[in-house]
Structures are given as C-alpha cells and as structure tokens.
Amino acid sequence: MKSREDSELGIPGEIHARPVRKPGPVVAAIVVLIFALMLAHGIVTNPNFDWPTVWMYLFNENVLSGIGWTLKLTLYSMIIATVLAIILAVMRKSSNPVLRWVSWFFIWFFRGTPVYTQLIFWGLFAVLIPRLAVGVPFGPEFWSIDTKSVVTASVAAVLGLGLNEAAYLSEIVRAGIEAVDDGQTEAAQALGMRRSLIMRRIILPQAMRIIVPPTGNETIGMLKTTSLVLAVPFILELQFATNAIASRIYKPIPLLLVASIWYLVITTILMILQAQLEKHFGKGFDKSSLSHAGKSAAIDHPTGESAMEAARMNKVKMGGLNA
Secondary structure (H helix, E strand, O other): OOOHHHHOOOOOOOOOOOOOOOHHHHHHHHHHHHHHHHHHHHHHHOHHHOHHHHHHHOOOHHHHHHHHHHHHHHHHHHHHHHHHHHHHHHHHOOOOHHHHHHHHHHHHHHHHOOHHHHHHHHHOHHHHOOEEEEEOOOOOEEEEEEHHHOOOHHHHHHHHHHHHHHHHHHHHHHHHHHHOOHHHHHHHHHOOOOHHHHHHHHHHHHHHHHHHHHHHHHHHHHHHHHHHHHHOOOOOOHHHHHHHHHHHHOOHHHHHHHHHHHHHHHHHHHHHHHHHHHHHHOOOOOHHHHHHHHHHHHHHOOHHHHHHHHHHHHHHHHHHHHO
16 A cells, blocks of 8 residues: 555556455444344333333332442442452462461352352351350350341341352452562562562552453442342342332333343443553553554654664663573
C-alpha cells in the first residue's frame, strides 16, 4: 500500500491496493441484529410478561429491603472469604506440614460439598451444638453461651457463604502468589525483610493483577448465590422478597423479572468496579502503554541513535546482573 507522499510523486504504473471485501461479517451482523430485534419485540409485546405489574413492584418497599440484605450478605461474605482465603493460601505455601494439611483439608471439604448443603448445616448448627463453651478438653468449662443467641439466621447465612467462598478464593490467591517471580522474594530477603513484610509489601501487590479478575467474577457469583440462603432459613434477601409477593398476588413471572432487573443492575455496577480495579492494579503491565513508549522513543531519536541507546541500556542491565 502506497503512502500519501508516494502517491503524490506520480510514479508510473503505481498500484493502488484495496482491502479485500469480506461480506461474511456483515451478513452475520445483519442476521444477529434481526434476531435481537425479534427477541426484543417479543419480550416487549408479550402480554404474559405483564410489564405494568413489573413497574408497579420494581421499587416496592419489601423489594428494596431485600436488595439491601442481598448487598449486605454479599459484602460480609466476601470480606470473610477474602481474609480467610489469604490466610489459607499462605498456609498452603508454609514450610510447616500441619498448616499445609489443615489448609488442604479446609479447601477439600468446602469445595467438595454443595453450598446449599452447607447452608442447611449452618441453619441446624444450634441444634447440633446447643452451647458454645471455652475450657479444658475433657475438663472444666470457663465460659459458655447459648448457640442460638450467637449464630442467628443472618450470621449462619454469612458464615455459610463466606467459608464456602474462601475455599475457592484461596486457590485464586495461591495462583496469584505463585505467579510472582521468586526473584522478588529473594531480593527482598537480601534486603533483610521479614517473610510477613515481603508478603504484604512485595508479593501481594504484584499478585493483585492476577487475583482481581477472578475475584470480581466470584463476587458477582456470590451476589446470585445469596438466593440460596433460604436453606438456613434466611427470608429477607431479594429472591425471597419477590417470591413472597408473587405468592400473594399469584403472578410469579412479573416478580421474577423484577428480581432479574435488580440483579442485572447490581451486576453491572460490580463489573464497572471490577474494571476500575483491574486498571489500577494493571499499571505498568499495559502492553499498549509500552508500545506507545516504544513508538515515542523511536520518534524522538533517529534509528541509529535509538539502536545505540538500546545497546547501551542492555550493557548496563547485563553489568548489573553480572554484579
């Protein structure tokens, strides 16, 4: 393809290349657009969806209260899961075999059993263990309390969701930690830094670039998993609130749409926050910024000078490695 400067020279027999036409993507886009419009038309015009009822209950007091409880369950569960996941991931990499096996057993158990089953057990926790006590094993008790006053329905729901999620997040955190080069740890140890300080100041900040995307997906999954807390039973979250209204007015489909709309709104907000976090922790790893930096360097210096500069920088780096 000739540049504009070459075309202005009037070169005889100059070839003006044109891009090859590709009708396939255009046809596919038209077909997909037609099907999307047909689907939207069917959803809007179908009387069985009962859109007036949807708009009537979209901002219902019970629905808004259910949204608040759903967000609380998601937030508290993810806080517990994140803290516990970091602890479990560090234990998996510990030199102590007891810590490694305890971490492995926790992950194996909570990943191997369904979350619905775990929530049922947490709902029956007060029946299984009526009293919580602190004392000497097979000896006297120093302190005890009734389990029902501590493990309420909301606490059981948060614990059930948080502990289950911690088992999955711990593997994500472990993968992020292992993705950081071992030279980072060796360099920090050479400076006399403690293992805890190395993990907090060196390893985890670099691992966040890998940890954040799947953690965002897990958070969105947690938002929808809160609909299972009926097994505890916990009856204040969004899905139960809409189901209760649907049972009262005998219209399940419009109330399912109400729940779906709110779940989509909250998921969209979480996806935007996730994108911002990925952008923040991805600073310095953006390929486009590196390519722009390379282009600007090539523009600022002639070809020969930039080559000499690159050679000089390589010598400096090799000298540092040899030292």
